[in-house]
Every structure is written in C-alpha cells, then in structure tokens.
Amino acid sequence: MTGETSTTIVPYIGDTLSRSRLWTDLSEAELRRLAVAACRDQDEETLWALTEAYFTTYGASGAKASRHTLRAYRQGLRVFLNHVGTRAVNLLHPARDLGPSFLREREAAGKSPGTVQLELAAVRLLYRALRWSGATTDDPFSDARPARETTAPWDKRQPYSEQELHALLLAARPDTRAMLLLGAHAGLRVSELLALVWGDLDFNARAVRVRSGKGGKARRAVMSETLAQALKALCAGLSDEQLFPISDVAVRKRLKALCLITGVPYRAVHALRHYSGTKLYRVSHDLEAVARHLGHSTLETTRIYAKWSDESLKNSVGQW
Template sequence: MTLVPFGGDLLAQSRAWTNLHDDELRRRAVQAAGEKDIPALVSLTTAYLAQQGASGVLTSPRTVEAYQLGARQFLEYATAQALNLLRPHRHDAQGYIGHLLAAGRKPAGVQLKVAAAACLYRALRWAGATDADPFRDAKVPKDRTSGLVKRPPYTEDELADVIEKADVHAKFLLFLTAHAGLRISEALALEWTDLDEAARRIHVRSGKGRKERIVAMSSSLARATRHYRALYGLGGPDHTDGKRTTASSAVFRYASVMTARYHIEKAFGAAGVHFRGFHAGRKYAGTRLLRQVKDFGRVAAHLGHESVDTTRRGYASLAADDLKDDLAGW
C-alpha cells in the first residue's frame, strides 16, 4: 500500500485517513509501519497534525513542512538501521539523537527533528497501530550558546550597504524586517490597508500562532512606506512577478518566501554582505530597540514574542557594560 499525500489544504490531506473506519485506519497504519512506507507514514503524520495538533487545520504550512521533513528523515534512518517502528528497542530513540549529533547537527536543530519523530509516534498511537512512545524520555543536550552568537543580527553598516544596492521592493522588505521586526511570513502577508504611515502603525494580521498585533513604524519606515505606496499602491502602476501584482490588495509582488529570498540575496550579493536570513533583520530590530528602551517586555511585544525569554535568548542583548552609567554614582 502506498498513500501519496494529496496536495490540497490540510483538512483535505487528512481525509485519506479520517474517512477510514477505525479498524481500517489501524490496519493501514500497521501495514505502513511494517513496510516502512515513508509517503504513507508522512501522510499519517500530516493527518494527525490536522486532527490533533495544537492548531489543527490552522497549523501553518511552514510548520507542516517542517514536521513532514523531520518525519521523513527519521523514517529514512529507521529504514537504514532496520528498526522495528511498532516495537522499538528502548535505545532506538537515543540512538537516533546520537546519530544526528555525531553528524554535526546542533542541539537546537536536533530538538526539532526529535519533535517531528515524536509526532510520527503520536500519529501511530492515534491510529491505534502501537502504544510505543520511544521519544518520551529521550534527552537532547542543551545548547548553551546564545542565539545571538550563533546567528548574529546584521550590523548597521551591513544594512546600510544592502539598502544602497537594493531595488525598491527589497529595500522596503528590509525596512519591515529590520525596523518593524516583522517575520518574513508576516511581511509578505501584508495588504495595503494594514499600513498606516500617517499614524506610523502596521496591523499584523497573520502573526505566529494566528495572533494579531499593532507594530509601530520608525520614521525611516514611514517615509519608505509613503514612497513605496506612491509607486505600487492601489491605483498605481502594475508591477508583476509570477502570480502576484502589487496593484492589488497585496503589498508585495513576491508570492513566496523563496521568491523573496532570491531577490533579497541579489541585493546582499551586490553589496558584498553575507545573507544570514531574514531573522537576522528581526534580531537587528530587537537588539537596537533593547539598547534604546532597556525593556525586554516592550521589545518582545514589538517582535510578537509570547515569552520574554524568547527575546532574551535569541533576539536581543544589552552591552556588557550597560550599567556603567547607572553605577557611576555608587
């Protein structure tokens, strides 16, 4: 039996399993696990996410893709090692973690792969195929290195050099990530009605976890927004790239993160600056704002973080001598 994942929405993809009678669901899941049918097991994991995941059918496409990739990679390992998926040995899960670490993967990345493999087993239990939970007590070493050290923010000079070489679209996208601190998915989802340059506000409607928030604009971003709107706003000249036209409600012509990355990397290449991803722009926003306001809570709100700890661990830090002026009179 081979189930090929259907390319529709998440709910449609799950129906290949949820439309089955419980006995047939269990039979097919057992068969897929016994045969290590990777497409079928990835499909089962996807169906479980749609039905029992924290966000259900509203799980973001990027999260679904990450879990699908992680499940596939574990299944490839299980196939190569001839593991029994339904009756795993008690050392199998830790062995997989050791394999990933020995291959040079960082603990944070290993944690994501383990989460996907554990989700596969939740899917198998959901289908009634097994009671096994091999990753329940598995241990991944903690990474003590700060996220700012591993993946540092862009510097002021780097951004200035790139902005000088970037086209209008790439320049505006840089302002949104490095000043407003938007995630790339949030920036690409913006519509013209979400931008209020007069009040210097952005309405983010597609934040992580489906949370909306209002983000303040810097003066530079407000000016860039006025310029960009004059060129490509509603009623302006069409500018088409692929499937999207910016004379519609969408702010950007980029239809996907991959397309945006392609164009932004050209600007970085022209400026001679290494592209470290869109998150390095968010980290620039977090670090610069924290050094100005010295309040992790306000910075977390600006970046859309639910926990201040997230901001503290990987997005913003104070200078080592930040307290010297406060301590001067002691």
C-alpha cells in the same frame, strides 16, 4: 519502499484543513489500516499526511500552523525515514534504543543542537500521530534526550549591524528593500511578511497588521517612516492582493545574493528581526515594548535583545 499501495485516499491535496479531514473522516479501522500500511512501506508521503492531519487537528496552532513549521517538520520526518531506511527497523515496534541512537547519529554528523531538537520534535509528532491512529502504542522517543546546547542564545545568531543593514538597503531593489525593512523595522518573520496583503497596511495609523503570527497570534507592528516610504514606492494593489507573491526560499536567495554583492556576512533572514528587537531595546530599554512589537509570549524570549544591545560590559573592559 516496494509493496502494495498503502492508501486508498489521496493524502496530500488542498489546504491543511481539507487534507486533515481526509483522515479524521475515516473510521478507526480504516485509519489504523492506512497507518500500519504506511509504516510497513515506510511511505513518506502518507506518513507525513497522517502526521500533518494529527498536528492540524490536535496541535496548539491548529490549521493556522505556518508553512515554515510544516515544512520543517516534514524535513525532520524525511531525515528520520532516511535513517531507518538503511536499517531493518519495524516502525510500529522499534528496538528500545532507536530514539537515542538516532539523536547520537545526528549529533555525530555535526548537526547543531537546534537542528537535532527540531528533528526530535518532528519524530515525536509522528509517533503521536501513529498512536492516535491506533497503529501502535510504542513511544521510542519518550526517553530520548539530545545533547545540551552549550552556546548561549545570544551567541548563536547575531543581528545585522547598523552598517550592514545600511549596505543591504542601498543595494536592494524596491520590493526587496521593503521586505528588508519589514524585518528590520517592523520585526516581521519571513512567514509573516509573505502572508501580508495590501489591506494589512495602515498608513494613517502607521501600523502593519500581522494576522497570523507564530502560534496563530495576531498583532499590530509599528510602521516606521522609512518603511512607509518603501511600501508606498511599490505599486499598490487590491486590498486582498499579496504584497510579495514569492516563497520563503526565494527571500533567502535574495538576501544571500545581496550579502554576496555587499560583502555583508549572511546571518539568515531572521537576523533582520533580531536587528529590530536589538535596536528597539537599545533606544527604549523597555523589554515589554520589545515583546509587544515582536509578538513574544514571554519576556524571557525578549531578554536576548537586552544581551545583544548591552554595550556596558564591552565599554567597561575596553577601558582597562
């Protein structure tokens, strides 16, 4: 958008805490002025900086919010600004039906319920930040509700099978093999394995320390013998040296390339974690053990692995 410069501060430098302080140190009048100007110009960078500052300051994860979460929210904000950019929308005083119409358009475009939910969360966060700044009191998404999810959780993203994981491991180079096993055996998320440093590996106790999991929670995941061998095969660095100095995008590209080579259907990196939970439940039938291993807050989240590992229904019907 054209118009005068909306901010007198550099909105996106340093780490998340440093960036948020640029905003929290402002006077109420200056904070409001910058937010109003950013809305007028539909300035994505400044609106995101404001939103991130609010999220970092008031969100449950605080400054420990993962890069993946921040990236997802920023993408949701970008989608919303693209939506309003094609219309004459006053962000501070939008029309009554802006929220529902945005959701209906995204659903009509074929976006999954999960994607629409995430975009809705991002825009709600934006408006919480705008109200925090004093720029508006409006909340156009308060009554916006996405369409119901009709696919059962256990049908949305299946884990890799035993045979598929075996094929991927055989074709992987050493560092990629270690990453695959950190997901499939230790149950780590992409953000968790990329945050690992050598000092997080305890070969004597056979444990992997996750310092900042989802929601900022720490845990210790069990290190399998196969994973231990794969990690030892890498050249060990200093205790504070990152194991895998690459991005999550690079991890996804590697897995997609492996799937293409091996003929394994690509089910996303997170399906490796699903494999871990499914296999652990299959051998233990202990939901609490699976929850501890994966760092789940509630057993309800863990029950999906019981569904995936339950062969009794298939075996029973298969005998008809």
